Amino acid sequence: MLVRIKRALVAEGYEVIATSQLVGNARHLPTCDLVLIDYHMPGLNGSSVLDSLRSVATTVKSKQPFYVYTSDSMIALKSRELGFDGAFSNKGDDEELVRQVRAYFRILDMREAREST
Amino acid sequence: MRHGTWTEQSLFRMPPPVNCAASVLLGPVASDRRLTADRSAPKRDRVARTLAADFGGRGSQGNRNAAVLHLADMDPPTHTARRGHRTSVGTRVGLTTMCVLGAVAALLAWQLSERELVRLVASKRAAGEMLADVVARDLSAALEFGDDEAVAKAVEHLGQSAQVSHVSVFAEGKRVVTWSGEPGERAPTTASVVIAPEHIEITRMVTAPGPHTVGALRLVLTLRDENAENRAARVHILGWSALLGVATAMALILTAHRQVVVPLRRLVAAAVRIGDGHQGHVAIASHDELGDLGEAFNAMSDSIRDRERRLELASQNLRDLFDHMRQAIVAFGPDGTIRGATSRQAHLLFGEQDLEGRSVRSLLFRSATEYDIDAQAFDEWLTMVFSSSLDDWPKLQGFAPSEVRLPGTGEGPVPVLLEFRPVVRGGKIAALMLLATDVSAERALERKVEAQEVAHERRLAAMRRLVAGGTHLFVQFVESSAGRIEACQALLPPPGAHIATSTVDEMFRHVHTVKGEARAFDLPGLEQCAHAFEDELDAIRAAAREAGYPIDAELHARLRAKLADAFVALDRSRDLFAAASPVGSAVFDQITVRQTDLDALVSEVGDRAGALSAIVRRLASRPLGESAAAVVDSVDAWAESERKEVQVIVEGRERPIPAPLARVLPGVLAHLVRNAVAHGVEAPEEREAAGKPRVGTIRIAGGLGAVAVVVEDDGRGVDEELVRTRAESMQLRLADSKELIFEPGVTTRTGVDGLAGRGVGLDAVRTALAGVGYAVSFDRIDDRISRFVIFERPLSLAQVGT
Numbered sequence: 001m002l003v004r005i006k007r008a009l010v011a012e013g014y015e016v017i018a019t020s021q022l023v024g025n026a027r028h029l030p031t032c033d034l035v036l037i038d039y040h041m042p043g044l045n046g047s048s049v050l051d052s053l054r055s056v057a058t059t060v061k062s063k064q065p066f067y068v069y070t071s072d073s074m075i076a077l078k079s080r081e082l083g084f085d086g087a088f089s090n091k092g093d094d095e096e097l098v099r100q101v102r103a104y105f106r107i108l109d110m111r112e113a114r115e116s117t
Numbered sequence: 118m119r120h121g122t123w124t125e126q127s128l129f130r131m132p133p134p135v136n137c138a139a140s141v142l143l144g145p146v147a148s149d150r151r152l153t154a155d156r157s158a159p160k161r162d163r164v165a166r167t168l169a170a171d172f173g174g175r176g177s178q179g180n181r182n183a184a185v186l187h188l189a190d191m192d193p194p195t196h197t198a199r200r201g202h203r204t205s206v207g208t209r210v211g212l213t214t215m216c217v218l219g220a221v222a223a224l225l226a227w228q229l230s231e232r233e234l235v236r237l238v239a240s241k242r243a244a245g246e247m248l249a250d251v252v253a254r255d256l257s258a259a260l261e262f263g264d265d266e267a268v269a270k271a272v273e274h275l276g277q278s279a280q281v282s283h284v285s286v287f288a289e290g291k292r293v294v295t296w297s298g299e300p301g302e303r304a305p306t307t308a309s310v311v312i313a314p315e316h317i318e319i320t321r322m323v324t325a326p327g328p329h330t331v332g333a334l335r336l337v338l339t340l341r342d343e344n345a346e347n348r349a350a351r352v353h354i355l356g357w358s359a360l361l362g363v364a365t366a367m368a369l370i371l372t373a374h375r376q377v378v379v380p381l382r383r384l385v386a387a388a389v390r391i392g393d394g395h396q397g398h399v400a401i402a403s404h405d406e407l408g409d410l411g412e413a414f415n416a417m418s419d420s421i422r423d424r425e426r427r428l429e430l431a432s433q434n435l436r437d438l439f440d441h442m443r444q445a446i447v448a449f450g451p452d453g454t455i456r457g458a459t460s461r462q463a464h465l466l467f468g469e470q471d472l473e474g475r476s477v478r479s480l481l482f483r484s485a486t487e488y489d490i491d492a493q494a495f496d497e498w499l500t501m502v503f504s505s506s507l508d509d510w511p512k513l514q515g516f517a518p519s520e521v522r523l524p525g526t527g528e529g530p531v532p533v534l535l536e537f538r539p540v541v542r543g544g545k546i547a548a549l550m551l552l553a554t555d556v557s558a559e560r561a562l563e564r565k566v567e568a569q570e571v572a573h574e575r576r577l578a579a580m581r582r583l584v585a586g587g588t589h590l591f592v593q594f595v596e597s598s599a600g601r602i603e604a605c606q607a608l609l610p611p612p613g614a615h616i617a618t619s620t621v622d623e624m625f626r627h628v629h630t631v632k633g634e635a636r637a638f639d640l641p642g643l644e645q646c647a648h649a650f651e652d653e654l655d656a657i658r659a660a661a662r663e664a665g666y667p668i669d670a671e672l673h674a675r676l677r678a679k680l681a682d683a684f685v686a687l688d689r690s691r692d693l694f695a696a697a698s699p700v701g702s703a704v705f706d707q708i709t710v711r712q713t714d715l716d717a718l719v720s721e722v723g724d725r726a727g728a729l730s731a732i733v734r735r736l737a738s739r740p741l742g743e744s745a746a747a748v749v750d751s752v753d754a755w756a757e758s759e760r761k762e763v764q765v766i767v768e769g770r771e772r773p774i775p776a777p778l779a780r781v782l783p784g785v786l787a788h789l790v791r792n793a794v795a796h797g798v799e800a801p802e803e804r805e806a807a808g809k810p811r812v813g814t815i816r817i818a819g820g821l822g823a824v825a826v827v828v829e830d831d832g833r834g835v836d837e838e839l840v841r842t843r844a845e846s847m848q849l850r851l852a853d854s855k856e857l858i859f860e861p862g863v864t865t866r867t868g869v870d871g872l873a874g875r876g877v878g879l880d881a882v883r884t885a886l887a888g889v890g891y892a893v894s895f896d897r898i899d900d901r902i903s904r905f906v907i908f909e910r911p912l913s914l915a916q917v918g919t
Contacts, residue, residue: 113516
């Protein structure tokens with residue numbers, strides 16, 4: 001799935017780092033504009049992983065956004081309680097993922113434009 | 118389109134005059150409503166709706182109400198309301214005339230009676246004076262001699278006249294005799310005439326010859342009769358004047374009613390009819406100003422009618438245009454609710470009969486949850502748009518969602534492309550128009566094309582594998598299949614003849630074999646053609662009797678057409694195979710031989726002169742496409758690493774390359790093409806700025822005669838100045854700067870990467886080619902093309918000698 005996701009997003013012009021070893025690749029986090037995390041992390045404590053990732057990310061960039069990528073509406077609804085900034089839904093539907101990523105960056109652009117004016 | 122700004126006038130892409138006509142019409146239509154009562158309200162509402170619809174953005178509910186209110190505000194108090202206290206024009210004219218006439222008559226009567234009274238008084242005065250003079254003369258003697266009796270008689274005689282109200286005679290300052298005089302009356306001292314309203318007092322001095330005054334006479338004549346006559350005359354005149362005034366007023370009222378009021382009422386009735394949407398002509402009977410007014414009214418009525426017709430037509434055209442547009446079109450305001458006219462496609466796309474008041478967000482993001490980021494982005498965008506100025510629209514447009522997926526009806530979600538246009542009022546974005554296009558058909562087509570491309574790639578890959586594994590099998594298949602199809606053509610009897618079942622069976626075998634082999638080589642086109650022909654043969658065989666089956670002209674034509682289709686499909690397969698082969702169509706002219714046998718043959722006869730040697734050398738040669746295959750496969754990766762877009766075109770893939778050159782050519786081509794990608798071809802943006810296509814082209818072509826291969830690109834070429842500078846820094850001295858680039862260590866790059874930068878590539882090319890008797894030259898053609906030519910090096914005298 002990671003390969004497919006990466007292919008779909010790269011085709012849209014995004015630079016994508018896809019990894020199943022998030023902790024090991026945490027060095028990439030500060031350079032990312034958006035971090036999408038699959039909620040299911042077998043054998044790991046999700047909250048502590050998220051906290052540690054945040055601590056890595058916030059050393060450079062204070063507002064590193066972490067979104068959960070899920071098809072479970074309950075998890076999506078509780079995404080903020082779980083420590084995420086929001087949720088990307090319809091996991092597995094690449095077109096939907098691309099649509100949501102586009103929308104996320106549109107929001108960022110709009111906020112930047114608003115702040116600049 | 119995306120950066121376009123639509124004002125209200127261009128909302129429906131209608132020419133401005135139509136909207137102008139609509140806006141102009143608002144005046145007359147509203148004016149007509151002044152003449153109508155409440156019954157015109159539906160029509161007015163309809164006009165307002167039409168106008169609102171024509172104005173697109175203003176066709177929203179809120180603005181529709183505003184439009185109606187606007188019309189209502191323009192209406193004066195209604196006709197019914199004024200009816201209670203109104204007075205007819207004719208009556209007003211009559212009464213006014215009567216008053217004026219009465220006043221004039223009264224004034225005249227007064228003046229005339231006054232003048233008559235003055236005349237009567239003057240006459241009476243003259244008569245009185247004459248009488249007084251006569252009496253004074255008569256009294257002269259009586260007074261001189263003191264004959265009071267005679268005086269009294271004369272006074273009495275005067276006093277008996279009805280016109281004389283008072284007579285007094287004085288002698289020596291005392292009154293001697295009086296008639297109806299007041300006590301204490303004083304004697305006059307001079308003659309005089311005093312005219313009072315009710316009498317004329319005439320005083321005369323009585324003189325005796327001498328002359329000397331002997332007394333005085335005071336005579337008072339009454340004006341009672343004159344005054345009475347005057348009053349009577351005045352009453353008389355006033356009575357007649359009043360009668361004349363009334364008669365005139367009545368006549369005027371009647372005339373005004375018939376000539377003015379009735380035609381005006383007809384105009385009012387006609388105006389009401391126009392207000393109700395009917396024809397509103399009036400009959401014209403007079404040739405006066407009212408007739409002119411009637412004609413003007415009729416012309417106005419025709420004009421209004423004509424305008425309404427044109428407006429309705431324009432409105433209908435707009436609606437038709439609107440409904441036949443491919444896009445679903447709705448307009449919505451800052452609150453995100455749809456208002457005003459919506460296109461038919463909008464109802465179909467959103468599956469709603471009534472879109473008025475619906476939230477556009479709920480329609481576009483129907484299944485969106487509260488955390489749906491696309492819907493959140495849309496919300497933020499809406500807020501941003503309606504709080505920004507129109508100048509920001511080009512930037513805002515970039516933040517708009519470009520596509521959504523709507524829930525489908527069985528065939529999955531419907532992809533919908535979105536475009537937004539601002540509806541501008543007063544220089545501000547008052548509403549947004551959404552143009553939503555269902556692109557499911559296009560997407561399905563794209564998927565189909567993609568699938569076909571994938572299938573084609575798959576078949577091409579299969580062919581490549583086939584080529585890699587040995588081409589002779591496929592070549593054999595092509596040849597045998599062509600032979601089988603030709604055999605079927607030969608077996609097919611002419612039109613009108615019978616085809617024997619044995620012939621059908623034989624054709625069946627041929628076709629079935631072609632079909633089976635086509636399936637084995639993954640050639641569905643040929644397989645389908647063979648299958649279709651089999652169906653025909655199957656039907657013939659089922660219907661055939663002992664005498665066979667008659668082949669009529671139609672069946673004959675159909676069978677021949679199917680065999681022709683099979684040939685076409687076979688040719689396509691052949692072309693596909695040639696395309697998959699690096700050596701192109703030369704693949705069909707090749708067989709596989711053992712390399713050792715070929716080397717032995719070349720060593721035996723290759724250097725000899727004569728035809729046999731030439732044939733052996735040609736046998737040992739390799740097609741150019743074979744040497745270029747590796748480069749063609751790699752160029753995409755090289756270009757990507759340089760962030761460039763490059764295509765390689767190989768021309769003359771079948772052209773034979775002599776065996777010695779063929780051994781080094783792949784490496785040589787790799788160097789030259791990598792060099793072109795790294796140094797020659799510019800980045801896409803730079804190329805576009807220079808007026809070149811984004812994609813750079815590298816052409817590898819087989820040459821003629823001594824020229825073996827040409828490699829050229831349409832890039833920027835070699836920076837000769839830089840090359841010369843580098844060469845000088847390396848203390849190289851060469852007359853021809855184009856030769857410098859082949860010197861080791863000379864490069865125009867400052868850094869080294871995987872492709873180039875060390876200055877060894879072209880040196881390696883020259884060296885490799887020299888080792889097999891070839892050379893390479895570089896030239897710049899028309900400052901457009903960088904060309905490397907690989908050619909056979911002429912033999913030196915020493916070599917000729919050996």
